[in-house]
Amino acid sequence: MPHSTFSQAQVASLIRAIDSDGYAVLPGWASPAQLKDLQDWVTQTVASAGNEYVALSGRRAVEGTPLHDLGGSRNFIDLCRRITEGATGERSTDTGLTQTLRCLTGDGGRKESLIFHYDSFVLTTIMPVCMPQSGERGDLLMLPNRRPLRRSYVRNLIDKLLVDNTWVQRYLKKRCFSDDRAFTRIVMQPGHLYLFWGYRSLHTNLPVAADALRATAVFHYHNVHGSSSLAGRLRKALGTVKGQPTHEDVPQT
Secondary structure, three states: OOOOOOOHHHHHHHHHHHHHHOOEEEOOOOOHHHHHHHHHHHHHHHHHOOOOOEEEEOOHHHOOOHHHHHHOOHHHHHHHHHHHHHHHOOOOOOOOOEEEEEEEOHHHHHHOOOOOEOOOEEEEEEEEEEOOOOOOEOOEEEEOOOOOOOOOHHHHHHHHHHHOOHHHHHHHHHHHHHOHHHOEEEOOOOOOEEEEEOOOOEEEEOOEOOOOOEEEEEEEEEEOOOOOHHHHHHHHHOOOOOOOOOOOOOOOO
16 A cells, blocks of 8 residues: 655656556555455455445445555545646645445346446546456456546536436447457456546446456545536435445446
8 A cells, every 4th residue: 555655757657647548557556465454354245245246435334454544545645636636737625535345246246347437536546456367357448538527517417428328338338349449458456556537538347257256446536526516416316425426436437
């Protein structure tokens, strides 16, 4: 986990990689010992849930694990802030991260796969904890940097509605299997940290075998429309708990 700050040159390098390749990687974000502890804990958590899909939102849900410390790490939050500000040219007022641990396995895990979406946050980071070594691994799939940052929440909502419908989802699923070269496919490794523009990139994960386990810690930074009164009313109408990620942001990543 991060124990030191990053130089301006390192931050600029990460931004360039995300802009040009669609994503950047920080290898060995979790130490082998931390990763082993997390994997054991995740395995136990999933077993307690009947070996089905599990999503734990917020720091409290992972208290006592390295993920709790990571979600509140000043160095990690500062890195996300500097990357976001360096890319947007605007200073973010966000002082924390929105996080979820997402565990795909069983039939529920398959239902939560191949749902293409845009995030509401500028920066999305993912640290895989458990990944299948063969077969259906649940690789990250994206069409990177497909839209700009919208100044209007309504325009952002239109973007999402154009994607979140049966016809477009069916087309994208068919296309990813018939022409996978059109997509950026990321074979993620446990313990590494992957960063991309979640707001701008249309993304999803490929299916995971029902008897396998894919567990990822997802951290979001800077909700573009977090101060929008319309967004707030819609979240309230949908029954979203304040401070927790909406369904559109985390459960499909």
